[in-house]
Amino acid sequence: MLVLAVLAAPLAVSFFSGLVPWRRSVGWLGCWAMVVVSACGAALATRVLHGSSVTTVDGALRVDALSAVMVVVVGLVGTLACWQSVRYLDAEIEAGRCSRRHASLYGVLVQAFLAAMLLAVLAANLALTWVAIEATTIATTFLVGHRGTRRALEASWKYIAICSVGIATAFLGTVLVYLAALHAGSHVHAPASLDWTSLVAESHHLDHGVMRLATALLVLGYGTKVGLAPMHSWLPDAHSQAPAPVSALMSGVLLTVAFYALLRFKAVADGALGPGFPRLLLVIVGLLSLVVAASLLIAQHDYKRMLAYSSIEHMGLIALGAAAGTPLAIAAVLLHVLGHGLTKAVLFLSSGEILSTEGTSEIGEVRALLARRPALGAVFGLALVALLGLPPFSLFVSELGMIRAEVEVGLGWAAGVALACMVVVFAAMTSHGRHLLLGPVGPGEHASRTPGIVVVPLVAALVACALFGMLAWPLAPLLRAAAKTVAL
Amino acid sequence: MSRSGYVAMLDLGAGVVLVCAVVTLWRRSLAAIIRVLALQGVALGGVALVLGLRQHDGALVVVSFVVVAEKGAAIPAVLMRVVPRGPTSRELSPLVNVPASLVAAGALTLLAFAVSGPVVALVPTATGRLVPLGLATVLIGVLAMAIRKKAVSQIVGLLLVDNGIALVAFLATGGFPLVVELGASLDVLLVVVVLRVLGSEIRSRYGVLDLDELQELHD
Numbered sequence: 001m002l003v004l005a006v007l008a009a010p011l012a013v014s015f016f017s018g019l020v021p022w023r024r025s026v027g028w029l030g031c032w033a034m035v036v037v038s039a040c041g042a043a044l045a046t047r048v049l050h051g052s053s054v055t056t057v058d059g060a061l062r063v064d065a066l067s068a069v070m071v072v073v074v075g076l077v078g079t080l081a082c083w084q085s086v087r088y089l090d091a092e093i094e095a096g097r098c099s100r101r102h103a104s105l106y107g108v109l110v111q112a113f114l115a116a117m118l119l120a121v122l123a124a125n126l127a128l129t130w131v132a133i134e135a136t137t138i139a140t141t142f143l144v145g146h147r148g149t150r151r152a153l154e155a156s157w158k159y160i161a162i163c164s165v166g167i168a169t170a171f172l173g174t175v176l177v178y179l180a181a182l183h184a185g186s187h188v189h190a191p192a193s194l195d196w197t198s199l200v201a202e203s204h205h206l207d208h209g210v211m212r213l214a215t216a217l218l219v220l221g222y223g224t225k226v227g228l229a230p231m232h233s234w235l236p237d238a239h240s241q242a243p244a245p246v247s248a249l250m251s252g253v254l255l256t257v258a259f260y261a262l263l264r265f266k267a268v269a270d271g272a273l274g275p276g277f278p279r280l281l282l283v284i285v286g287l288l289s290l291v292v293a294a295s296l297l298i299a300q301h302d303y304k305r306m307l308a309y310s311s312i313e314h315m316g317l318i319a320l321g322a323a324a325g326t327p328l329a330i331a332a333v334l335l336h337v338l339g340h341g342l343t344k345a346v347l348f349l350s351s352g353e354i355l356s357t358e359g360t361s362e363i364g365e366v367r368a369l370l371a372r373r374p375a376l377g378a379v380f381g382l383a384l385v386a387l388l389g390l391p392p393f394s395l396f397v398s399e400l401g402m403i404r405a406e407v408e409v410g411l412g413w414a415a416g417v418a419l420a421c422m423v424v425v426f427a428a429m430t431s432h433g434r435h436l437l438l439g440p441v442g443p444g445e446h447a448s449r450t451p452g453i454v455v456v457p458l459v460a461a462l463v464a465c466a467l468f469g470m471l472a473w474p475l476a477p478l479l480r481a482a483a484k485t486v487a488l
Numbered sequence: 489m490s491r492s493g494y495v496a497m498l499d500l501g502a503g504v505v506l507v508c509a510v511v512t513l514w515r516r517s518l519a520a521i522i523r524v525l526a527l528q529g530v531a532l533g534g535v536a537l538v539l540g541l542r543q544h545d546g547a548l549v550v551v552s553f554v555v556v557a558e559k560g561a562a563i564p565a566v567l568m569r570v571v572p573r574g575p576t577s578r579e580l581s582p583l584v585n586v587p588a589s590l591v592a593a594g595a596l597t598l599l600a601f602a603v604s605g606p607v608v609a610l611v612p613t614a615t616g617r618l619v620p621l622g623l624a625t626v627l628i629g630v631l632a633m634a635i636r637k638k639a640v641s642q643i644v645g646l647l648l649v650d651n652g653i654a655l656v657a658f659l660a661t662g663g664f665p666l667v668v669e670l671g672a673s674l675d676v677l678l679v680v681v682v683l684r685v686l687g688s689e690i691r692s693r694y695g696v697l698d699l700d701e702l703q704e705l706h707d
Contacts, residue, residue, distance in 0.1 A: 127668040134675045141682050145689075151704050153690045158705070160686070161642055164679050165630060168649045171672065172626065175657045175664065176607065182661055183610050194665075209606025237705040296707050305707070 002040045002047075003056045003063055003122060006071055009033040009040075010078075010115040017107030022093070022100045027086035030111055034082050037118065038075030044068045045478050051485075055124065059195070062124035065481035066334075070121035070260050073338050076461070077252040077345045078114050081245040083457050084349045085110060088243055091356055097147070106146055106243075113139040113249065117257045126194040129261050130167070130174050133225060136254055137163045144242040144250075155234075155241035162234040166224020170261075173217030177268070180206040180214065196264050203271025211272040218265050219281045225258035227315050229288040236296075239308035240361070244352020247304065248345040251311045256337045259315065263322060263330070267486040275325055275488055282323035283414050289316030290421040297428040302361050303354070306432055307347050310387060313425050314340045320418055321402035324409045330483035332401030335468065335475065339386070339394035342465045346383040346458045350376055353454055354436075363432050368439040376450040377437050379458045384433045386465055388426050393462075394469035494542050495614045498659075501535035502618040504528070505655050506597070509628040509648050513589045518571045518640050522564050525644055529559025532651050536658050539615070547666040548658075558673055559651060563680050567640055570684055583635045593628050600624035607660055615659040622659060625652030639687040643680060650676050 013033045017026050045068040047054060053064040063071070089106060092098035098106075116139055120132035137160060145156035178194055184205040193199070224231035239247045269278040293313035300306045314336070321333040351361075353376055358366050369377035386393035399422075406415040441447075468475055508528035512521045533556030540548030584592070600623035607619045629648030636642055654672075657664050664672075 127665070127671075131668070131671040131675065134672075134679075138675065138678050138682055141686065145686065148693070150690075150694050153686065153693070154705055157639075157683075157686055157690065160679065160682060161633065161646065164646050165633065165649060168626075168646070168653055172653045172656060175653065175661060178664060179607065179610065179660045194668075207606065207610050210610055213603065213606060236707065241705070300707075 002044050003054060003061050006037050006040045006044075006118055006122065007061075007115055009036045010111040010118065014108050014111030014115060017104055017111060020104070022089065022103035022107060024086055024090070026104075026107055027082070027089060030085065030107060031079060031082040033111065034075055034078035034114065037114075038072060038079060041068055041071035041075050045072060049477055049481055051481055059124055060128060061122045062196075063122060064485050065478055066260070066263070066485045067121050069334050069338070069478060069482045070257065071118060073256065073341050074114065074117050074121070074253050076338075076464075077249060077341045080342075080345045080349060080457055080461055081248045081252075082110070084248070084352070084454070085243075085245040087454065088245055088352065092147075102146075106143065109139050109143050110246070110249070113143065113254075117253060120257050121260055124195055124197075126174055126177060126196065126199065126265070129264070130171060133170075133222070133258055133261060134167050136257070137167060137225070140238075140242075140246065140250060140254070143246045144238045146243050146246070147241070149241075151237075152241040155237035159234045159238040162231065163225055166221050166231055168221070169217050169224070170221025173214045173221055176210050176214035176217065177206075177265075180210045180272070183207060196268075199268045200271055203268050206268075206272040208273060211269060212277060215265075215269045215273065215278055216281060218269075219262065219278075219285060222258050222262045222265075223285050225255070226262065226319075227255050227289075227312050228285040228319060229292045229312070229316075230285075232289065232292065232312050235312060236305045236308040239311065239348075240302060240304035244348050244355070247307075247352070248348040251308065251348055252341040252345040255311060255315055256318075256341060259318060259322075259337070263333075263486050266322060266325070270325065270488055279323045279325065279411075282319045283411065286316045286319030286323060287414060287417055289313065289319065290418055294421040294424040294428070297425055300428070300432065301363050303363050303366070303432065303436060304348070304351055304361050306363070306429065307344065307351060310425065310429065311340075311344060313421070314344075314387075316421075317399065317402065317418060320406060320411070320414055323414070324402070324405040324411055325488045326405050326409060327480065327483040327487040328408075329402055329405030330487045331476075331479040332398045332405060334479050334482055335394055336398035336402065338475075339398055339465055339468060342461045343383050343386040343393070343395065346379065346461050347387060350380045350383065350454075350458060353450065354380070357448075363435050366436050368437075368441050368445075370437045371439075371441045372445055372447055373450055374447060375455045379455060379462070381433065381437050382462055383458075384429065386462060388429060389422070392466045392469050394465050397469050494538065497538045498535060498614060498618060501531050501538065502621045502655060502659065504531035505535070505651060506621045506625055506628075509625045509652070510590065510593050512644055512648065513593055513628065513632060514586055516586075518638065519568070521641065521644055522567050522571065525567075525647060526560050526564035528648075528651055529561075529563070530556055532654055532658075533560060535655065539658055539662060543662055545662065548662065551666065551669050554670065554673055555654065558677060559647070563647065563677065566680055566684055567643060570688060571640060583637070589631065589635060592631055593624075596627040596631060597624040600627055607656075611660055615662070618659050619656055622652045622655030625649075625655060628652075639683075639690075643683050643687075646683075647676070647680070 055062045116135040123129040141160045227235040536552035601620040604620045633645030
């Protein structure tokens, strides 16, 4: 029941948004749907805490602790993004940039996008997860181009073209896993199962050569959707051009939903090939992403692109964490997924607010936010502090956990390179942040208030992120149980 | 169907799929490229049909008809409607000239044979031997996307990738579970429709057809 409710809530709202013309109450309904998803996710989490799982629909959907963590992350970030969507659409309609029909389309697509992500993490089966992740690409393309500017349309073209190739590569990898499953053991048994649990159980029977090829294709293919180098080039464009709530969803959860598929698959590959080969691939793409992000962040002049490159950096970090693969590492990766999702959503949502009031996304043209818009500036600044991995926020704890796990499995050198990149990112982003936030107030300018309805949910998300960093309860047992499902 | 006839028909179908991929690199008229793509879709459906009949697999026969209807007719029709008449409907200046891209296609085919060794070893039948042709089609599709500038040519590249993967799936596994196969086909159709809508929106608003005129976003 709970599992179906998680999917039904956004689907019903998506359908309903298509039937009626846009009005605020429909937007708030979308927000409520995400609250329901978060609550169901939390309820499911308590049921699967001890390693059991809940299955429905003939075993097509399964929730274990790992899926429950992802449902909660999608629900929380979704709530924030849907909350802010109401304001975004209000402003667009008021400015005459968007008709009511276009606004309904936005409502339909955002909820469909959320439903597709939830299906991806609930699916019990490798192929169903693939179909759901492909569906997220289709749903988000028009959302990226929703503002209709030339740049936004260019970004959405690039997005769907590159991600379709990536996801096709992942499909080829899936086909090869199916082939290996068909020939597992001494006899051919069709139809083979692509169910995650049975694949993991049978993984040591899978053919080595085919699985190596499949692993490489899946890391490259899903890596495209995760935004890992060398297939990351769509990400800064799409995330900077999309409307702020959509950027928040794409950066905050879509990347990590694709990463979830990699984590599930890694458990199969580890069983078939031993940990060495998957680890090697993840270390390569992880370090490459960190280096790319660090080098392009230094001279960045657009604050939305800055946030997008920081997402590439964080995806590189969790790829390294997954490469280590111990229970500690995976728990830290999942905590990082949660912390990054919340803080990056806060940053994108507040940057959308900055963009709509300042009218530019150039770092050089925005100054003294802390003095001119104290509440908004403070939220942006605090979220930046959280993103850079400073205590008391949870990203500090999760980064520490990942580095410790990497050193324990002999990846200390990779952790060293990662730390060097993180120092560069830290320097670059504090310098950009200082430009945006500090500085003298110009003559004739005075402080203006930011409405409480914008600030309250963002502050709540930052407080949650800090609490997750300081308290072990209630997350620690859930993360431990989730880590056990895919760790070495 | 005798065994040798069955093998010959599979060879023919898979061969046509690869040859069509190469021909899309050679031709410059967008209309001609789309017709070649339709032929490739029919050949792909033919492979599925032959396999389905041989293995008495009803689901695969159904899939083969879906493939012909979708890739042989529906998608080419959608694409044909956006190809304007006149000189703009030609790929005039790809980043790599035609002879060089044909050489590259040859090299990619060799690469496909090299990396698909483990798959051929695992499926030691008439079908497994043809898997490299599917992989070569995938690689040529990626090449086409990288070197072509017209929006329609990029969609064609993506469809080559997809057809190549479908060929690998049919040959190596005798078809995916029906639901997955249909889900994947629906996804591809939707992607093409989305790309087409996006392409005509870009063209009608900004009068741009070549993607290299869209270069405002970079670092």
